[in-house]
Amino acid sequence: MLEVRDLETYYGNIKALKGVSIEVPEGAIVGILGANGAGKTTLLKTIAGVLAPRAGAIVFRGEDIAGLPSHRILARGVALVPEGRAILSRMTVRENLEMGAFIRRDAGIAADMERVLRRFPVLSGRLRQPGGSLSGGEQQMLAIARALLSSPKLLLLDEPTLGLAPLMVAEIFDIIREIHAAGTTVLLVEQNIRQAMKVSSRTYVMETGKIVMEGPSKDLLREPRIRAAYLGRE
Amino acid sequence: MFLEQAINGITLGGIYAIVALGYTLVFGVLGIINMAHGEIFMFGAFVGMLLVSKAGVPLPVAFLGAIAAAASMGLLLDRFALRPLRKRPGASHLASLISTIGVSILLENAAHRIFGAGNHLFETPFSDIRFQAGSVTVYLVQAAILGISLLMMAGLSLWLSRTRAGKALRATAENLETAGLLGVDTNRMITATVVIASAMGGVAGVLVGMAFNFINNRIGLSMGLKGLAIIIFGGMGSVYGAMAGGLILGLSETFVVAYGPAGYRDAIAFVTIIVVLLVRPQGLFGQAVSDGKP
Ligand SMILES: Nc1ncnc2c1ncn2[C@@H]1O[C@H](COP(=O)(O)OP(=O)(O)OP(=O)(O)O)[C@@H](O)[C@H]1O
Numbered sequence: 001m002l003e004v005r006d007l008e009t010y011y012g013n014i015k016a017l018k019g020v021s022i023e024v025p026e027g028a029i030v031g032i033l034g035a036n037g038a039g040k041t042t043l044l045k046t047i048a049g050v051l052a053p054r055a056g057a058i059v060f061r062g063e064d065i066a067g068l069p070s071h072r073i074l075a076r077g078v079a080l081v082p083e084g085r086a087i088l089s090r091m092t093v094r095e096n097l098e099m100g101a102f103i104r105r106d107a108g109i110a111a112d113m114e115r116v117l118r119r120f121p122v123l124s125g126r127l128r129q130p131g132g133s134l135s136g137g138e139q140q141m142l143a144i145a146r147a148l149l150s151s152p153k154l155l156l157l158d159e160p161t162l163g164l165a166p167l168m169v170a171e172i173f174d175i176i177r178e179i180h181a182a183g184t185t186v187l188l189v190e191q192n193i194r195q196a197m198k199v200s201s202r203t204y205v206m207e208t209g210k211i212v213m214e215g216p217s218k219d220l221l222r223e224p225r226i227r228a229a230y231l232g233r234e
Numbered sequence: 235m236f237l238e239q240a241i242n243g244i245t246l247g248g249i250y251a252i253v254a255l256g257y258t259l260v261f262g263v264l265g266i267i268n269m270a271h272g273e274i275f276m277f278g279a280f281v282g283m284l285l286v287s288k289a290g291v292p293l294p295v296a297f298l299g300a301i302a303a304a305a306s307m308g309l310l311l312d313r314f315a316l317r318p319l320r321k322r323p324g325a326s327h328l329a330s331l332i333s334t335i336g337v338s339i340l341l342e343n344a345a346h347r348i349f350g351a352g353n354h355l356f357e358t359p360f361s362d363i364r365f366q367a368g369s370v371t372v373y374l375v376q377a378a379i380l381g382i383s384l385l386m387m388a389g390l391s392l393w394l395s396r397t398r399a400g401k402a403l404r405a406t407a408e409n410l411e412t413a414g415l416l417g418v419d420t421n422r423m424i425t426a427t428v429v430i431a432s433a434m435g436g437v438a439g440v441l442v443g444m445a446f447n448f449i450n451n452r453i454g455l456s457m458g459l460k461g462l463a464i465i466i467f468g469g470m471g472s473v474y475g476a477m478a479g480g481l482i483l484g485l486s487e488t489f490v491v492a493y494g495p496a497g498y499r500d501a502i503a504f505v506t507i508i509v510v511l512l513v514r515p516q517g518l519f520g521q522a523v524s525d526g527k528p
């Protein structure tokens with residue numbers, strides 16, 4: 001479904017992605033892990049069109065989308081839930097959700113909105129509140145709900161559990177499983193490595209702008225180097 | 235007397251508010267002050283004057299003409315002075331500020347060449363019609379100005395809060411990157427905002443002509459400075475701040491002239507603003523800057 005080949009992205013003269021290649025098959029959950037500053041966010045932002053790559057290809061369902069502006073990429077079915085959630089804090093929760101469906105013109109929006117509110121009941125009681133008044137966990141729910149309202153084929157999640165309490169982390173992983181079960185392909189960047197490797201079928205490991213390891217998640221979980229570097233001695 | 239002054243003040247304040255809204259909308263999406271806005275407003279006034287006083291067309295047609303002229307100027311401003319700078323990553327947004335200063339100088343010189351430096355009479359057909367209610371006299375022109383400015387403020391508020399495009403504009407103003415990720419063509423949204431703000435400037439130009447009965451090539455600068463003061467006072471980028479700030483400035487100026495030392499009209503208005511800013515540095519409706527973004 002998504003094939004990224006030899007992607008290079010720069011911040012000015014700093015090369016943040018040094019030839020990254022990954023593949024996300026349709027219907028899969030693929031995980032990306034790596035230390036702080038490895039380039040995970042840069043990779044997702046480049047796929048979503050926030051950043052333009054200087055070289056390489058991003059092929060989504062047979063078409064090269066590299067360098068397209070983000071609204072075009074969203075229209076093709078790739079939605080990003082950015083790191084830090086990016087809630088529109090001055091707009092209400094309802095308006096945030098409405099903006100999620102901004103690109104749609106179909107008749108199913110109202111029904112989808114109801115479905116999303118049933119799935120995220122914390123939001124339905126807070127529709128008139130400004131987005132910025134929600135707690136961190138609630139904001140993450142809102143960010144995911146908002147992205148789902150665009151009916152994406154591929155959902156990119158950038159550290160959705162960052163800074164959340166354990167109970168909320170478990171809830172977010174449940175939601176990711178449900179989204180996947182409902183037919184959406186997921187590319188997940190996570191620091192909760194053990195849980196991420198349990199939901200994903202395939203994992204890529206990034207270091208300083210490059211993929212340094214990849215494979216089926218259950219194999220990598222047993223890999224001694226991964227255990228030493230990322231999982232500690234448990 | 236008091237009531238009459240209050241009506242005068244609100245009328246003037248309504249015009250100020252419309253001018254300030256033009257600044258605040260553009261500031262919201264671009265993070266810069268459009269220094270050419272005052273001059274676009276002035277051209278709106280001149281087009282309105284030519285249509286009303288020289289061509290003798292009805293006032294509504296003059297409004298449409300001024301709107302069309304100002305909106306086209308906004309489009310050209312964005313196309314040639316702002317958009318080329320947006321495409322360059324790393325270009326400081328101060329570059330676009332300088333760019334608008336350049337355009338403002340260009341327009342001011344053009345106006346000087348075309349219209350000269352003198353005053354031009356702005357003849358409103360019904361300028362003598364007035365109503366008497368008890369001891370209060372209200373001119374029809376004032377009522378029209380008040381009606382139009384209130385209508386525009388209400389229309390803009392409704393558009394921003396209720397419509398799809400209005401919400402997209404607010405999303406763009408709050409966070410360009412997020413708006414893009416939600417499917418908003420932010421480049422087009424910025425262009426649309428500059429055009430809408432300029433069109434409002436055109437309306438304000440005609441309103442000023444109606445209110446003062448004359449215009450010249452310096453009204454862009456003087457109105458522009460007031461508009462700037464108002465958005466700093468009301469809170470940069472805040473729509474309600476621009477409206478409230480405009481009305482407060484209009485009222486305080488009018489009352490200073492009526493009951494105080496008329497010569498201090500502008501000074502006292504600005505002193506009010508300075509006092510408010512000392513108490514609330516972010517302006518009346520402004521948000522304290524916390525995340526480094528305006
Ligand atoms: N706006 C920027 N300007 C310059 N350099 C940047 C910018 N954003 C990120 N970088 C650099 O690019 C590299 C990759 O950053 P990125 O945010 O993609 O890492 P990450 O893997 O997402 O890290 P984290 O786990 O901390 O979120 C880092 O060295 C970072 O310092």
Ligand SMILES: [Mg+2]
Binds near residue numbers: 042083158
């Ligand atoms: Mg990151």
